[in-house]
Amino acid sequence: MGFKIAIAGATGNVGREMLNILEERGFPADEVVALASRRSVGTEVSYGDKTLKVKDLATYDFSDTDICLMSAGGTISKEWSPKIGAQGCVVIDNSSAFRYDIDVPLIVPEVNPDAVEGFTKKNIIANPNCSTAQLVVALKPLHDKATIKRVVVSTYQSVSGAGKEGMDELFTQTRAVFVADPVEAKKFTKRIAFNVIPHIDEFMEDGQTKEEWKVTAETKKMLDPKIKVTCTAVRVPVFIGHSEAVNIEFENPITADEARELLREAPGCLVIDKREDAGYVTPLDAAGEDATYISRIREDSTIDNGLNMWVVSDNLRKGAALNTVQIAELLVARGLIQPKKQAA
Structure with a gap:
């Protein structure tokens, strides 16, 4: 007997990718349900060789659903994830709504799989920020070996x-440049075509952006609260794939080899x-691939025990989508969740 899985936000980029990855990896699902807002009801999305018609998240009954992969944004998640969890359905949330809640585990399966057992407090598991996920996958084995003291990371984040x-917006602006049409910025604060923008998410009082703060806070929560992290997050005119230039200072010696x-x-990795x-x-x-590439x-000769590296992954x-499905696989592999239909 397999699981019943719901995808909330199934019409978005990440929701569609979740459907693809569930099918690609052969997740043990007997039934998959696509959910979105009322205006998307009836929209068709693909799941393997099947076509699913989108249902309304607001009226869906989760009482017989085992796992909800939530990719509908932070505002919707804040409203619905606790309600879904209260119906006995485990929510794996791709937004930032619950990442910093002490009662909600923040999980990258290659980094802190044991922490997933804390999901029972709220029936919610958080997926990290896209730029943090690939960073901690690369940092984890190095931290285990030589203990990281400080990380300086500059991100080069795609428009997806x-x-x-x-x-x-990147497509429209690029085309406009080539045909000498006016270039209009709507989604981004400045033109993104043939440009880079050192501003992702809102500014905070100390001058960093929320995106930069996320990288710091999430790395500490998942890897080690003692690590010092500083980040500069930059949007670049790339459709898919985040890149990071990472400088690491260790407590103990480690060579590049x-x-x-x-x-x-x-x-x-x-x-x-x-x-x-x-x-x-x-x-x-890296686009379309599962790995975190390094x-x-x-070696960084300007500090003791320092390394530089370049980290790239499909965001x-x-x-987003792959890590969410991997968390669901982790729940199943550890026997932390059983299909409700089987239990009945």
Whole structure:
């Protein structure tokens, strides 16, 4: 007997990717239900060779549903996730609504799988920010080996991190530049075509943006609260794939060669690191792939026990949909959840 799974926000970029990944990975689902807002009811989405008609999240009964993969945004999640959890359905939430709640585990299965058992407090599990997910996958094996003191990360984040509207804006603006039409910025604060924008999410009182704060807070929650993290988050004119330039200071010595070997053996990581033309990964290479790619691993001679590296991943997959499905797989593999129909 398999599980009954609901996808909330099934018409969005991440929701559609969740459906694809559930089917690709052969998740043990007997039934998959696509949910969205009332205005999307009747819209068709694909699940393998099946076509699902979207139902209304607001009127759906979750009492016989085992897992809800929530990708409908923070406002909707804040309203609905506790209600869904109260009906006995485990919510795996892709938004930031519950990431910093002490009673909600924030999970990357390659990094802190044991923490998933805390989901029973609210029946909610949080998925991290897309840029944090790939970062901690790369940091975890290095921290276990040499203990990270400080991380300085600069992100190069694709427009798909801002949803379909972000992707549409890059396409529209690029076309407008080539045909000499007026370029209009709607989704982003400045023109994104042929430009970079050092501003993602809202500004905070201390001058950092909310996106930068998320990377810091989430890395500490999942990896180690003692690690010092500072981040500069930048939007770049790339459709899919987030890249990160990462500088790490360790308590203990570690060489680039040692780091390379550790990362080659680490779950979720794929090292492509040749010191030659094209011997590294770009976001275009990573699009559609599951791995967190690591390149340009080298020692930093300006500090004791320092390394630099380049980290790239598909933000719609490992940064969102894939990690969410992996959390569901973790629940099943550890026997933490049983199909309600079987239990009945």
